[in-house]
Amino acid sequence: MERQLTAELWDKMHYLFRDFNDRMVHVELEYDYRININALKTVLVCAFEKIPVLHSSFTDNHIRPYWRVNEYNIDDVLSVEEVSEDELAGAVDDFLTQCLPPENQVQMKVCVFNHGEKSTLCIVENHMCMDGGDFKFFLKDLCRNYNDYVEKKISPIDMRQGTRSYKSVYKDLSQRDKKAAENLYRNINKKDDHRFPLTESQNGDKSFIARCNVSADKFLKIKSEGKKYGATINDMLMAAYYFSLYELAGFGEEESVSISCAIDLRRHIKDMSETGYTNHTAWMQCKIPERGRDIFETLQYAIRSANVFKQDKYMGLYGLPLLSLGYKIMPHAASEEIIKIGYSNPMIAMSNIGILEVDKLALEGHEPVKGFMSGAVKYKPYVLLSATSMRNELTLSMCVRGNDEDKKIVSRFFELMKKNIDVLIGESAE
Amino acid sequence: MKELMKYIDDSLSGIPDSKSFYKYKKAIVDEITDRANEITHAGIDDENVVRDLIISEYPDIRGEYGRLVDEEKKKRHKKQIRLACIFGSIIYFLVIVIAFLAVSFVTGDWAHTWVYLVSFIFAYLSAALIWIVVKLSRRQSLFHPVSRIFIALAVMLLTLTVFLYLKVIFDVNKSWLAFIFGVLAMMSADGIYAEKASERFAIFFHILYIVPAAAMIYIILGSLSVIPWHPGWLLIPASLIIVLLVIFIRILDHNKHKSQEIEEDSEWKDS
Known part of the structure; x- marks a missing residue:
């Protein structure tokens, strides 16, 4: 008998975003030893069995979409390639920029690139199944299970299971707050037509992931210098993002620009043990009234804008009831059309995915030597800057479907980011 | 394996x-x-x-099997209750009709005995309405307005029964006051339901009902000569004091909750 899973609110929302991005979340972790493939296969199958949405196809039923659970074989999920050091970067990029259609049999692909005595673990997964926040939890659980299996022969079945419903964000609120949050029908995100200056879409556009590393010394300085200004890492990055964008796109200094920043709604959940891997991300639209005379003034604007959201105890919960109502009262096909009209997908966004903890991502005592995680490949003119850190080294990444000219533009943007970060931390050459 | x-x-x-x-x-x-x-x-x-x-x-x-057995038992129990309700209703109606005919033929008092029959029918209908209200109240608040209409109907049926007994059986003067009392009971029942079901706008119903309720009490007491018509009418403007009191208590209660909220939030932030 066919097994079905409910398509949750965020599954449907990310499906709706198919016009804006390829819905893939990417991770790359490099280990200085060769991963035990047989063990990894067992661990992955167990993870897939515990998280059935990973081997399900999204069925776009016009009335009520759902996930159909499929039979699969680990070879559909995991591939192993032997590559030389020279070929590695290209092979990794080719793997990471693939797109898994929602109708696919499996929603996650894993590849281990063996090069010399090292292994690079790359994973792509459908954002409809889980967001970056839960993907990090998933990776940590995967590594812990792998270690327990290899070192202690414990069956790798300890994965979080539970509801994937968006309503988990309400479960730990007080009765009164819950009632209030469930009535936040207001959509607080406004449309902003400012665009990242990429070229127009063309037929030959290809997905690419541009990365930029900021050294551990500088990253620590971002933290410490930020404190002096009352700014978080996010605020500092946001200020550099704004300043770089004004310069790159040639926005007028007096223009008000907004950048949407991803909010992890798990901040509202005290106990995650009964929550399955899913999406719990919303946007806070940070808006600055003008560029500011210098980057420090931009920083103050960014802090002020973020604080407006942070001081709100219902941060990120606005609009959820409206989306839910939209999907509830109408057939899926109709609700998609209505939501498309009302929902403004941010043109310029940032996702602070955060720290990739090497100790928790270690395999058989080998911590990853480098790695990063990034959000979906955005279709022009939409862009998303992802930020992750590992061993205090910051990786900024931008996944774009574009051409060589776009690669140059993004590369120029990263140069500006680096320059502006240097100014913020007082390391500017000027 | x-x-x-x-x-x-x-x-x-x-x-x-x-x-x-x-x-x-x-x-x-x-x-x-x-x-x-x-x-x-x-x-x-x-x-x-x-x-x-x-x-x-x-x-x-093992536990799963236990739950399955319990569920089957519950299903069987539900089925038995449903059958008992159907057969019970049929027997109830047969008994009251036979009793009505027997009493009427024996006493020949047809002018009064129909009241007993009607009162038993009304009692049955009221019980049925209350049973539906209990069922609906367990569901979403969307069904609460229907529940409130049913409560009003049940109260009115009982009022009508009381009126018929007073008028036909006991020939009480001013038996029409039963209807005034019925409206008063209807408003009280509705207010209590709104409060118990945590209706969002319960406070507005309380405020809305207090002055008309005072007017009903004034008419009842005035008609029964318990209070003089004048200055008894002062009961109506005096009810405004109760309205203000209700609003005051609600504000106090709201503020109490608000201060508790802030405490909870700060605890959560610390953890």
């Missing part, structure tokens, strides 16, 4: 044989066999892992 079968046998040992037990055990064996095949096909060749994975999916086979 042997180990999994042993796990099933051990888990279900000591349960007396029955048709439902046999059906359940067979279904579990089939499910677990299918799962083992699926997992092996997916690519696990370590039997221990297959066993542990399946056991983690079926951690409490």
Whole structure:
């Protein structure tokens, strides 16, 4: 008998975003030893069995979409390639920029690139199944299970299971707050037509992931210098993002620009043990009234804008009831059309995915030597800057479907980011 | 597979044989066999892992069987209640009609006995309405307005019964006051329901009902000469004091909750 899973609110929302991005979340972790493939296969199958949405196809039923659970074989999920050091970067990029259609049999692909005595673990997964926040939890659980299996022969079945419903964000609120949050029908995100200056879409556009590393010394300085200004890492990055964008796109200094920043709604959940891997991300639209005379003034604007959201105890919960109502009262096909009209997908966004903890991502005592995680490949003119850190080294990444000219533009943007970060931390050459 | 079968046998040992037990055990064996095949096909060749994975999916086979039996019992119980209600209703109506005819033929007092028949019918209808209200109140607040209409209907039916007894059986002067009292009871019942069901705008209903309720009390007491018509009318403007009191108490209660909220939030932030 066919097994079905409910398509949750965020599954449907990310499906709706198919016009804006390829819905893939990417991770790359490099280990200085060769991963035990047989063990990894067992661990992955167990993870897939515990998280059935990973081997399900999204069925776009016009009335009520759902996930159909499929039979699969680990070879559909995991591939192993032997590559030389020279070929590695290209092979990794080719793997990471693939797109898994929602109708696919499996929603996650894993590849281990063996090069010399090292292994690079790359994973792509459908954002409809889980967001970056839960993907990090998933990776940590995967590594812990792998270690327990290899070192202690414990069956790798300890994965979080539970509801994937968006309503988990309400479960730990007080009765009164819950009632209030469930009535936040207001959509607080406004449309902003400012665009990242990429070229127009063309037929030959290809997905690419541009990365930029900021050294551990500088990253620590971002933290410490930020404190002096009352700014978080996010605020500092946001200020550099704004300043770089004004310069790159040639926005007028007096223009008000907004950048949407991803909010992890798990901040509202005290106990995650009964929550399955899913999406719990919303946007806070940070808006600055003008560029500011210098980057420090931009920083103050960014802090002020973020604080407006942070001081709100219902941060990120606005609009959820409206989306839910939209999907509830109408057939899926109709609700998609209505939501498309009302929902403004941010043109310029940032996702602070955060720290990739090497100790928790270690395999058989080998911590990853480098790695990063990034959000979906955005279709022009939409862009998303992802930020992750590992061993205090910051990786900024931008996944774009574009051409060589776009690669140059993004590369120029990263140069500006680096320059502006240097100014913020007082390391500017000027 | 042997180990999994042993796990099933051990888990279900000591349960007396029955048709439902046999059906359940067979279904579990089939499910677990299918799962083992699926997992092996997916690519696990370590039997221990297959066993542990399946056991983690079926951690409490015995408890599950217990729940299944309980559910079946509940279903049977529900069915019995439904049948009892249907047959009980038929018997109830037969009894009251036969009783009505017997009493009427024996006494020949047809002018009064119909009231007994009607009152028993109204009592039945009121009980049915209250039963529906209880059922609807357990559902979403969307059904609460319907519940409130049904409560009003039930109260009105009971009022009508009281009126008929007063007027036809006891020939009480001013029996019409029963209707005024009925409206008062209807508003009170509605206010209590709104409060108990945590209706969002319960406070507005309380405020809205207080002044008309005072007017009803004034008419009842005035008609029964308990209070003089003048200055008894002062009861109506005096009810405004109760309105203000209700608003004041509600504000106090709201502020109390608000201060508790802030405390909860700060605790949450610390953790």
